[in-house]
Amino acid sequence: VDGAKPGGGPLTVLLFDRAEGFPREASASQRHVLAAGASSIALDGLKPGRYAVMAYHDQDGNGELNRFLGMIPQEGWGLSNNPKVSGKPAFKDAAVTLPESGSALTLKLNY
DSSP: OBOOOSSSSOEEEEEESSSTTTTOGGGOSEEEEEOTTOOOOOOTTOOSEEEEEEEEEOTTOSSSOOEETTTEEOSOEEETTOOOOSSSOOHHHHOEEEOTTOOOOOOBOBO
16 A cells, blocks of 8 residues: 555555445455554455455544545545546446456555
8 A cells, every 4th residue: 555644543455355335344355454554465365356455544543434424535545456536436447356376456545
């Protein structure tokens, strides 16, 4: 995860294995919280297929992505594929195909 502002709380990384419920945190198939200052994680044991990853910088440490009017992120956030987003992000825009051999992704946080 690139571009996290210094200080503040941890990074949260969410893995989605289907479009249903994306990008709601409760619909993620995996949720990982990285200690403040950490910026990478290995997601081992995944089967080949289509996945989307979302990360956010929980700057105030309250355990959730703060949103204005319930929609507009107020903390740094990013998606796999780093798509330009206007409105609610779509799974198809963030989804990547994971091959048998594995892969590495870099998400850029937007503030």
